[in-house]
């Protein structure tokens with residue numbers, strides 16, 4: 001992809017999901033690099049998992065790092081109607097009744113625009129407790145994490161313990177942008193650095209050079225979309241001065257788009 005060649009500064013490439021050099025991939029039966037998280041988050045994440053296990057909660061990652069290209073496929077499939085867009089009630093949205101602006105807003109309730117997904121950073125993950133599913137498939141819907149849902153025990157435990165390990169919920173409630181996502185955890189020591197490195201100009205350039213569906217509508221509206229969906233989140237007020245992790249930007253790994 002062209003934009004991967006243009007944006008060469010490493011942290012900017014990481015912010016946009018154009019590289020995976022910051023990612024540690026977990027071994028899977030197929031070893032296809034399907035599940036990975038930021039390597040500087042591994043220690044604290046593993047400590048969180050170990051602590052939860054003592055409370056009989058077996059934490060698993062439903063979704064970790066996602067590249068720009070992966071997010072682009074998700075986006076384009078929704079924009080073109082190949083995959084369903086759901087509203088906050090879990091019902092399918094009929095996109096034939098919507099204009100492009102409305103389709104963009106409907107997708108962004110649950111799926112980020114490529115280049116602004118916090119999953120590009122590798123320090124944001126969607127989690128669940130495998131042992132609390134009781135044989136039912138995980139749907140990543142809010143009711144599962146509420147007090148009467150199968151993940152209630154996980155939610156309560158995280159409310160009390162996530163901050164101890166440096167994690168918080170950026171999508172704790174709906175603020176007019178992204179829906180509440182009680183499964184989405186963010187690792188603050190790294191996330192705040194990616195947030196600070198975000199550049200609207202780089203995003204614009206990257207999207208301009210991509211095969212994004214709805215591109216002209218999106219580019220016209222980009223500052224507003226970023227304001228409404230990316231910046232309109234839970235501001236982390238955790239006291240994490242005991243954690244200082246510097247993202248190494250000197251690495252010379254290969255970037256990919």
Ligand SMILES: [Zn+2]
Nearest residue numbers: 125126181184
């Ligand atoms: Zn997520």
